[in-house]
Amino acid sequence: MSIAREIRPAISLVVLFTLLTGFILPEAFTGAVQLALPSQANGSLLTLNGQVVGSAIIGQNFTSAKYFQPRPSALTGTDAKGNNINTPYDASESGASNMGPASASLLQSVQQRVASYQKAFGPGPVPADAATASGSGLDPDISRANALRQAPAVAAARHLDPAKVMNLVNQMAHRSFLGVVGTDHVNVLKLNLALDALSAR
Amino acid sequence: MQGMLYIALVFALVLGCAFPMGRYMAAIFEGRIKYLAPIENGFYKLAGVDPKREMRWTDYAITLLLLSVIHFLLLYAILRLQYYLPMNPQGIAGMSPRLAFNTAASFATNTNWQAYAPESQISNGAQVFGIVVHMFISAAAGIAVAAAVMRAFLAGGVQTIGNFYVDLTRITLYLLIPISMIAALLLVIAGAPQTFGAFVTAHTLDAGTQTIAIGPVAFQEAIKEFGTNGGGFFNANSAHPFENPNAWTNLLENWLDLVIGFSLPISFGIMLKDKAQGRALMFAMAIILALGCIGTYAAEASGNPLHIAAGVSATGGNMEGKDVRFGIPASVTFNVSATGTSTGAVDSFTDSYMPLGGAVPLFLMQLGEVTPGGVGSGFYTIIVFALLSVFVAGLMVGRTPEYLGKKVQAKEIKLAMLGVLILTLFILAGAGFSLMTKSGLGSLANAGPHGLSEMLYAWSSATENNGSAFAGLSADTPLLDYGLGSAMLFGRFAFLIPVLAIAGSLAAKPKLSASAGTFPTTGPLFIGLLIGVIIILGGLQYLPADTLGPLADQYLLNASKTF
Numbered sequence: 001m002s003i004a005r006e007i008r009p010a011i012s013l014v015v016l017f018t019l020l021t022g023f024i025l026p027e028a029f030t031g032a033v034q035l036a037l038p039s040q041a042n043g044s045l046l047t048l049n050g051q052v053v054g055s056a057i058i059g060q061n062f063t064s065a066k067y068f069q070p071r072p073s074a075l076t077g078t079d080a081k082g083n084n085i086n087t088p089y090d091a092s093e094s095g096a097s098n099m100g101p102a103s104a105s106l107l108q109s110v111q112q113r114v115a116s117y118q119k120a121f122g123p124g125p126v127p128a129d130a131a132t133a134s135g136s137g138l139d140p141d142i143s144r145a146n147a148l149r150q151a152p153a154v155a156a157a158r159h160l161d162p163a164k165v166m167n168l169v170n171q172m173a174h175r176s177f178l179g180v181v182g183t184d185h186v187n188v189l190k191l192n193l194a195l196d197a198l199s200a201r
Numbered sequence: 202m203q204g205m206l207y208i209a210l211v212f213a214l215v216l217g218c219a220f221p222m223g224r225y226m227a228a229i230f231e232g233r234i235k236y237l238a239p240i241e242n243g244f245y246k247l248a249g250v251d252p253k254r255e256m257r258w259t260d261y262a263i264t265l266l267l268l269s270v271i272h273f274l275l276l277y278a279i280l281r282l283q284y285y286l287p288m289n290p291q292g293i294a295g296m297s298p299r300l301a302f303n304t305a306a307s308f309a310t311n312t313n314w315q316a317y318a319p320e321s322q323i324s325n326g327a328q329v330f331g332i333v334v335h336m337f338i339s340a341a342a343g344i345a346v347a348a349a350v351m352r353a354f355l356a357g358g359v360q361t362i363g364n365f366y367v368d369l370t371r372i373t374l375y376l377l378i379p380i381s382m383i384a385a386l387l388l389v390i391a392g393a394p395q396t397f398g399a400f401v402t403a404h405t406l407d408a409g410t411q412t413i414a415i416g417p418v419a420f421q422e423a424i425k426e427f428g429t430n431g432g433g434f435f436n437a438n439s440a441h442p443f444e445n446p447n448a449w450t451n452l453l454e455n456w457l458d459l460v461i462g463f464s465l466p467i468s469f470g471i472m473l474k475d476k477a478q479g480r481a482l483m484f485a486m487a488i489i490l491a492l493g494c495i496g497t498y499a500a501e502a503s504g505n506p507l508h509i510a511a512g513v514s515a516t517g518g519n520m521e522g523k524d525v526r527f528g529i530p531a532s533v534t535f536n537v538s539a540t541g542t543s544t545g546a547v548d549s550f551t552d553s554y555m556p557l558g559g560a561v562p563l564f565l566m567q568l569g570e571v572t573p574g575g576v577g578s579g580f581y582t583i584i585v586f587a588l589l590s591v592f593v594a595g596l597m598v599g600r601t602p603e604y605l606g607k608k609v610q611a612k613e614i615k616l617a618m619l620g621v622l623i624l625t626l627f628i629l630a631g632a633g634f635s636l637m638t639k640s641g642l643g644s645l646a647n648a649g650p651h652g653l654s655e656m657l658y659a660w661s662s663a664t665e666n667n668g669s670a671f672a673g674l675s676a677d678t679p680l681l682d683y684g685l686g687s688a689m690l691f692g693r694f695a696f697l698i699p700v701l702a703i704a705g706s707l708a709a710k711p712k713l714s715a716s717a718g719t720f721p722t723t724g725p726l727f728i729g730l731l732i733g734v735i736i737i738l739g740g741l742q743y744l745p746a747d748t749l750g751p752l753a754d755q756y757l758l759n760a761s762k763t764f
Contacts, residue, residue, distance in 0.1 A: 003263060003267065006263065006264050006267050007267070008248070008249050009248045009249050009250045009264075009366055010264065010267045010268040010271050011271055012247055012248035012249065012250075013244070013248050013250075013268060013366060013369065013370070014268060014271050014272050014275060014338075016244055016247060016248060017334060017337065017338055017373065018275070018330060018334045020378075021333060021334050021337045021338075021373070021378065022329055022330030022331070022333060022334040023329075023330055025378065025382070025420070026329050026330075026333065026417055026420050029382065029385060029386075029395065029419075029420050030395050030396065030397060030417055030420070033386070033389045033395045033419070034395070034396065037389050037390060040389050040390065040391070040392050040393070040394065041389055041394055041395045041396055041419075042394060042396050042398070042401075042415070043394045043396070043401055043413060043415045043443065044392050044394075045401065045403070051404050052401065052402070052403045052404065053403055053404060053405060053406055054403040054405055054406070054411060054413075055401075055403070055413055055442075056392075057392050057442040057443070057446050058411075058413055058442055058443070059442075060403070060405045060406070060407075060411050061405070061407065061409070061411075062406070062407045063407060064407050067406070067407055071525070089411065090411070090412070091411050091412060091413040091414060092320055092321075092400060092412040092413070092414050093318065093320050093321070093414070093436060094320065094414070094435045094436045094437035094440075094441050095318075095436045095437050095672070096437065096440070096521075096522040096549075096550035096552070096553060096672065097521065097522065097550075097553065098522070098550055098552040098553060098646055098647075098671070098672050098673030099521070099552070099553060099646070099647065099673070100552060100553065100556075100647040100649075100651035100654075100673075100754070100764070101505050101507070101519065101521070101553065101554070101555050101556060101651075101754075101758055102507070102556070102649065102651060102754060102757060102758040102762065102763050102764055103647055103651070103763065103764060104763035104764055106521065106553075107507055107508070107511065107763055110508050110511050110513060111511045111512075114511055114512040114513060118512070125512060125513065125514035125515070126512055126513050126514060127514050127517055128504065128508075128513055128514055128516075128517025128518060128519075128520040129517060129520050129525050131508065131511075131512075131513045131520075132508070132513075132519075132520040132521040132522075132523075133521060133522070134440070134520075134522070134523065134524050134525070135437060135440035135522045135523050135524050135532075135547075135548065135549045135550050136437040136440040136441045136442060136524055137437060138437070138441065138442060139442075139524045139525055139526075140442055140526075141524070141525040141526050142525060143517070143525055145514075174526075176448075176528075177448075179203050179206075180203060180206045180207050180210060181207065181210070181448050181449065181452060181531070182447065182448030182449070182526065182527075182528070182531075183448070183525060183526060183527070183528035185525045185526060189406065192406055192407075193406065196406070
C-alpha cells in the first residue's frame with residue numbers, strides 16, 4: 001500500500017466527522033433543547049422581582065447570620081493588585097482544595113472551621129460537610145444534619161420561632177432514594193429564598 | 202451498608218445491560234446494523250473509502266495512525282487559533298504552543314488530561330468542534346482496534362482483520378452518537394445546560410454578584426463518559442453541578458462510563474460463537490473493579506482521624522473534595538470506575554482522598570486499565586493478559602500454550618511483554634526523573650509522601666491514557682506539558698501497534714480445535730489465573746513506588762504526622 005493513497009480518506013473522514021459531531025449535531029441539539037427545555041438549557045436560573053438571583057443548582061456565598069451558611073469553598077483568585085485571595089463560590093471558576101489528607105494546612109483550616117461553627121451554632125461534633133471544602137467549590141447543598149444544627153441560630157437572628165425554621169428545613173429537604181441513591185440534603189439558596197418568604201409573611 | 206448496596210446497584214445495572222449491548226455491538230462489528238445506511242454510504246463515497254476492502258494488520262495500523270496524526274494537527278491548530286474562531290463569547294486567548302501540544306496529544310489519545318482550566322482557557326468553539334469531535338473519534342478508534350483483535354480469533358489462516366475506516370464510521374454512527382444523544386437529553390432534563398450564550402451574572406441574595414460560567418455542557422458530558430474520555434467542560438469536571446446535577450445523573454454517568462467496556466467481551470463471545478469465553482473475561486474485569494470500589498469505600502467512609510480528633514463528626518466520612526448531593530458511596534464508585542476505565546472523569550477530588558482510598562485509583566490505572574478499561578483499549582489489553590495467562594499455564598504443564606485455538610508462541614509473548622514494559626518504563630522513569638528536577642518538585646501541591654503520589658499519579662494517568670489527576674499538581678509547565686504529552690502518545694500507540702501485530706500474527710495461524718490437553722479458558726480456574734497475572738504482571742512492578750507514596754502516607758497519617 002502507499003500512504004499517499006490513504007491521505008484522502010483519512011482527511012475526508014476527519015472533516016466529515018468534524019462537520020457531523022462538531023457542528024450539525026451540537027447545533028441541532030442545542031436548538032432543540034433551547035426550544036423544549038429553555039430553563040434547564042440556560043442554567044436553571046432563579047429570578048426574584050425580575051432579577052436573576054442565581055442558579056438553582058449552583059451554590060452561592062452567604063455570610064449574614066440571618067441566612068443558612070453554605071459549605072466552605074476552596075476557590076481562590078487574584079485581586080486587583082495580583083495577590084491571592086479567597087473567592088468562595090465564584091462560579092466563573094470551579095475546583096477543590098486538593099489538599100492531601102495529612103496536610104497540615106488542611107488540618108488548620110478544619111480546626112478554624114470547627115471553632116467558628118461551634119461558636120455560631122453551639123458545641124458538639126461538627127457535621128463533616130460543614131468542616132470540609134467541596135469538590136466543585138460550588139456545592140449548592142448542605143447535609144440535613146448541618147441545616148438542622150444551624151436552624152435555631154438562624155431563627156434567633158430573624159426573631160422567628162425555631163420550630164418554624166426547623167420545619168422549613170425538613171419540608172425543603174431532599175431525601176435519599178431508599179437510602180441508596182442520593183443523600184439527605186438541603187439546597188442552600190432555595191432554603192434561604194424560602195426563609196426570606198417566610199420572614200416577609 | 203448503604204455503600205455496598207449502591208456498589209451492587211451500579212454493577213447490576215452495568216453487567217445487566219452488557220449482554221444486550223454486547224449483542225448489538227457484535228452486530229455493528231459484523232456489519233449487520235444498517236439503519237443509517239444512506240449516511241454511512243454517503244460518508245464512504247465522499248471520503249473515497251471502499252467498504253469492501255479488507256486490511257492486513259499493517260494497513261490497519263497505518264490508517265489509524267495517519268487519521269490520528271491529521272486529527273491531532275487539526276486540534277492543535279484550533280487550540281492555538283481559538284481566539285479568531287467562532288463561538289468564543291468570553292474572548293479567550295489562544296493556547297501556548299506547549300499547552301496546545303499537551304492538550305491535542307491528550308484528546309487524540311482518548312486520555313483527556315487537562316493541564317488547563319476550561320472556564321478561562323478554552324472557548325466554547327474549541328470544546329465543541331475541537332474536543333468533542335475527538336471524544337467521538339478517539340473512542341471509536343479504540344473500539345475499532347478491539348473489533349480487529351476479535352477478528353483475529355474467528356478463523357484460521359486469515360491475512361486481514363477488517364477495514365479501519367469502516368469500523369470507525371460504523372461505531373461512531375451506530376453506537377456512540379445515538380446513545381450519547383439520548384444521555385445528553387436526560388442530562389439537560391436534569392439540569393445540565395446547553396447554550397452558546399455568554400456567562401451569566403446573578404445578583405445574589407446576600408449582597409453581591411456572582412458570575413456563572415455556562416456553555417454547551419450536556420452534549421459534551423454524555424460522550425465524555427460514554428467514550429471513556431473524561432475531559433470536563435469545567436475545571437471541577439463531574440463534580441460541577443452543571444456537569445452532574447444530582448445523584449441520578451451521577452448514576453447515569455457512572456453507567457455510561459462502564460457499559461461499553463463490559464460489553465466488549467460479550468460481543469467477543471458472540472462473534473466467537475462461544476459466549477462463555479466472553480463472560481470469563483468480563484467477570485475477571487468485574488471482580489477486580491468491585492474489590493476496588495469496596496476498598497475505597499471503606500477508606501473514605503470511616504473519615505479522616507485527624508479531622509475527627511479536631512471535632513468533626515465521625516459519621517460523615519471524608520468529605521474534603523466531595524459534594525453533598527452524591528455522598529461517599531457514589532463519589533468513590535464514580536472515581537474508581539473512571540480509573541478502572543480510561544475515563545478519568547471525577548465527581549470528587551482524589552488528591553484529598555484518604556491515602557489508601559487514593560491508592561486504589563492509582564493502582565487500577567497501573568494495572569493497565571483492564572477493569573474494564575477504556576473503550577476498546579480495555580478489551581485489547583485484557584486479551585494481552587489472557588495470552589500471558591495461557592503462556593504461564595503452558596509453562597507450568599510444559600505444553601505449547603494456545604488461546605481460543607490459536608497457538609501462542611514466542612513472537613506474540615515478546616510483543617505482549619514489550620507493550621507491558623514500555624508503559625512501565627514511562628511511568629516509573631518519568632515520575633522518577635520529574636522528581637529529580639526543580640521544575641517537577643515545584644509542581645507539587647502537597648509535601649511528604651503525598652507529593653510523590655501526585656507525581657506518580659500524573660505519569661500513570663498520562664501513560665495509561667486515563668486523564669484523571671491528583672489535581673493539586675501544577676501540570677502546565679514545560680517539563681510536564683511535553684513530558685506527559687509524549688507519555689500519552691507513547692502509551693496509546695506504542696501499546697496499540699504491538700497489539701495489532703499480535704492480532705495480525707494470530708489471524709494468520711490455523712485455528713486448532715480444542716483437545717483434552719487444552720487449558721480451558723472459561724470457568725473459575727482461568728478467571729483466577731487471569732486476575733493473578735493481571736495483578737502480578739501488571740501491578741507488582743509498581744509496588745515499590747506505591748509503597749513510598751500512598752502506603753507511607755497512610756502509615757504516617759495513622760501516627761498523626763502532618764506535612
